[in-house]
Amino acid sequence: MNLITDLQNSAPEAALAIIGLAAVLIGAIVGEGSRLLIRTIAVAALAGAAVLAAQQYGSGRLEAFGALYVATPFVAFAKIGLYALAAISLLVSGKSLKEAAVDRYEYPLLILFAALGGGVMLSANSLMTLYLGVETLSLPSYVLAAFRRDHVRSAEAGLKYFVLGALASGLLLYGCSLVYGFTGSASYDVIAEADLSIGLTFGMVLIIIGLAFKASAAPLHVWTPDVYAGAPTPVVTFFATAPKLAAVAVFANVMFSAFNGHETDWSPIIAIIAALSMIIGSLGALTQSSLKRLLAYSSIANVGFALIGLAAGVEVGASAILVYMAIYVVGTLGLFVGLLTIRKDGEPLDTIDDLNGLAKAKPLVAFGMTVLIFSVAGIPPAAGFWGKLAVFQAGLEADLLWLVLVGVVASVISLGYYLRVVWAMMVKPSDSTLDRSDWVEVAAVVGASVAVFPVLTITIQSLLDAAASATLG
Amino acid sequence: MPLIAFYILGAIVALSAVLVVAARNPVHSVLWLICAFFTSAGLLVLIGAEFLAMLLVVVYVGAVAVLFLFVVMMLDVDFVELKQGFQNYVVSGAAIALILFAEIGVIAASIGPGSNATMDPSPGADTNAEAIGAVLYTDYLLLFQLAGLILLIAMIGAIVLTLRGRPRAKRQNIAEQTGRKRKDAVELRDVRPGEGV
């Protein structure tokens, strides 16, 4: 096993790291004048990484660096989404970055490194790789949350995220060390074979908590509303999509590959986390007036739905998680970009009331966002419904009827706030004039809405098949 | 003998850790932290990991703790004010801590004689510096590089959050400075009296 083979087998991450380091040099040498160049390089690199991940998806199990790094079709599937979403969220954020006065060349670099971290933690086959991947994702995230450093809420968001993230990292690391101590290895393969012991179980719980924090599942979601509300909207667009997908997928991957033998121990815990996420997410969003906060709670609830698939176990749940998250993040991406498009005097608007009369002012965006909301809320025929159906089916197959019932009730409650947004856009009259939208953003909204309906709805079967083969491989 | 040393050092580590939190004066807190680092290094020496002990002293005591000391002194944080609400949470905090300790105690109690983790300070080498060096660039190349990358990101992050380009600040431009010619700098004028320049 030489270095060349290792790099070939870990091609997406290797390429991203090399290009990212090169871009850091370019930025350091050229300075602020290289903003556009570096952004272009980053988008191209992420898109290329997505293509390379697609190649990994097609080539079965790939090992590198002495099996510290393993790419299975399951993680490759998630990585395709991760890199593609990162690329798109970077692509569409150009104008809003400029307007928020945070258009600096470090921004694309941090997104790129965060995506790299997501890829590493997904491909981790050892708790050490996992931890380093999580940190590689987290550090740029803290900085990104505070990126608009002169803005007090942004700085607050960064600080809160950092402190709580450090706490969660500590718990994750403590869990890893316990598991290492009680199994004698950090490798997933060895852990999976190990006998059950109290130390291993407790370590597993701590790892679950650390990962649930990353995925913003309740009750470890506490940072999410504040960070989403405070961080700049382009950053939240990224947070809510690529890392979210990666976090849920890596959660599933760790549970399924390292702790697969102890499913009876972790499944009830995941089920509780899923139920709490759905309930808190749905109820918390009901009374929000801030759109970003509302979407934060919505993302908590949706992670809960995805975790139903995790609680259901590997055989029935794995593909459901991938399908659910893939559909969800596309919808969320569109929604956040939709928020980006709506500005008044250069400032992004935030409350639900700011959407009043959008259907008149920007019919295309309003219509697209309505489709996206329908998808995220899981109303047929939009694709989100099929995702929800997949996780509910998985839950039922695993005899988690109570959890599915909680999910159904939460879905119904969630309609209360989703439809409020649609109502504001479609029915309420407007009292202000909005700025012109960037065509890239409008195209992204419309593209995402076309993707969730009808494209994904029509191709849902092939998506399900692809996800199913990803878990079998 | 090593066992006695272990207990003594362990007690000191635990005590200094408590004092880090309990000390009223923040400078004292940092000093207790340094104490904890030193004694931890001693624990590492006890198990034969001299290289790690060295690193701990050099990096944590020499760099990190001293940096902390500077920051604490410079910022002059009013810790007394920060601790104002402490009493409100002391009961619940203590309860949580107690349960957590109990849980960890149960886990510790479960470690039997046939524990899986074995200890070898310098596997396959004479010294542990050599052993670490041997795996760092081979088996754990990925992790090592990733750690480096994380540090790079941390650096970039720190720059992003703190560096401010000051448009009015005067900076030295060496190229301009050295490329200066006499005729650019000095102009001879023949000034007649009573007329000005």
Place this chain on the structure above:
Amino acid sequence: MISQEAIALIIVFAPAIAAAIAGLGQRVLGDRGAMAVTTAVVVTAALLAAYQFLAHVFGDHEGGAHGHTVVIANWLSVGNFIADWAVRIDTLSVVMMFVVTSVSALVHIYSISYMEHDPHRARFFAYLSLFTFAMLMLVTADNFIQMFFGWEGVGLASYLLIGFWYKKPSANSAAIKAFVVNRVGDFGFALGIMAIVLVVQAPAEMLDGAGAVSAAYLQQLGVAEFSSLRFETAFAVIEQNALVQPVGFSGALPIQDVALDFLGLHVDALELIGVLLFIGAMGKSAQFILHTWLPDAMEGPTPVSALIHAATMVTAGVFLVCRASYLYEHTVFAANMITIIGAITCFFAATVGLAQNDIKRVVAYSTCSQLGYMFFAAGIGAYQAAMFHLFTHAFFKALLFLSAGAVIHGLHDEQDMRKMGGLRRKMPIAWAMMLIGTLALTGVGIPAVEGLHIGFAGFFSKDAIIESAYASPDQFGPMAFWLGVGAALLTSFYSWRLMIMTFHGPTRAKQEYYDHAHDAPWIMTIPLALLAVGAVFAGGVFYDAFVEHYQAEFWGDAIYTASENHVLHDRHYVPTWVLIAPAAAWITGLVLAIIFYGLLPRIPPAIGESGGPLHSFLSRKWYFDEIYNFVFVRGAALLGDLFWKVGDKTLIDGGGPNAAAAISKATGSGVSRLHTGYLFHYALVILLTVVAFGAVVIWSMVS
């Protein structure tokens, strides 16, 4: 030469396409375009249907003896629950296709002029064509499900057309009434279909391993595929008294011995099916008890009344009973029920017709009464006579309605006969047409002379029914006979009353209306003339084929008569007085009408004003509406109010959605308040989670 199947398909589907074009494309086409398209298409369909019908009557009867089916598409296929979109071509459907398309075509033409000033003409024509299509679907069905589709389709079209002038509250409520009353019948029909599916199931020993019906059983039944829904299968099973194993039965039984529990009664399955299907027929054909919607349906435009509520849709019930002759030949109770209900309706409606003053309502009650004739004919086994009367009635009743329409149209939309009179001079054509219609309706002809076929259409068909009733060995035959003759007398009386009150004597109309009264334009006269031809000749020409010498060959296997049923034959041997009785009845009626309305015109209004109990009993239509209103409508409204205000609003809404919404909102704001924004609270939550989950797993591991 296009094939017979292709012709049938064109006839059935052309109106659907026309309806779609006119309905969806009315903005593009405009009113004239929509009218032109629908009328042209339906006229074409009518010509094809006429060709098909005449070829069938005068052509080679052998060819038409066996019906066949053109399958268009498979609709349902679940085990033995198979139904196709199909066009069944046999004598019954050929006759019905002719009746439906020809009357429909004439009504289309008539409406061009009649609806001339209506702003929504395109919609009207689209509805008419839609109705035509639904009715054709009904009559050409080869299974119960498609028939039900057509059944509901005509119900819908009827609803839309009765309420065509939707700004009129009375039209709206009439449309709703028609729909609701029909729903009662439809419920019976649907239950009947379900009962058929329940009962007609192949026995377990006739199934192979995969649950498919064995070839031997199929061969025994003579069908290619076993489907309880298909007429072919269901009727073959009944006819052969084949073994069936109803759902939930453990063994096989001959179908005639199957008994079911229904509403706590243990009843013969075939009787039950027969009664349920007949309830459906009662609703659609406005039979006694379920008749109340038909007179109110006259709120619709007059062409609609002629097409739907006289000639075609209301006869669907009769068609259903004749179609199910295989079934009713093997039932006693159900057949008797048909006879009784039919006879009562025929007499009852005629009595109510005596006291009505609205010209359309008189004709409507007459329709109701004539349908009663058809039903009791079918009930005693003379399905052919029923179909014959259906056929002739379509022409003369459409003629009567359209003539009435011409009168109304010419007299400034006046419908009250008390404000008419003396119109013969102003409207000679309408008078002539109405006269022909009346002669046909009252059954004027020369009876009791062997071999002499002279008379108006109604004469042949009605007399055939009355004679069959007398000849029937059925225990309710005599009752039907006497009620039929009595109704013939009443029919004659109210028909001539209508003629006299409308066209003769001094006018009672407003002078300006009377002065402007005029005959209908030529475009309305053409359909009248064509229908008049039908009203005169349809009886004599087709007498032989429908009920006389060739009837067995003519009907083939479309109508089944059991071997012991020879009522059509026996009616030749009734005493002469029976033959003369209907004639005596109509002459008596005529004389009475002339006396009361021609010679002594003061008496009837005096009776009306004196408000005697009999008159108000009749003019209030036996108080049916009042009773229904009191029992069902008010009862339902009270019950509904209870469920709505107490059950739904207080209990369900209050305890369910509203409470849930309130709770969600309250907990929601509670949840948001939990997110205080303080870091140490968040850290506390995380640590609490650690402690809690840790405790759970450690507890579960230790214990």
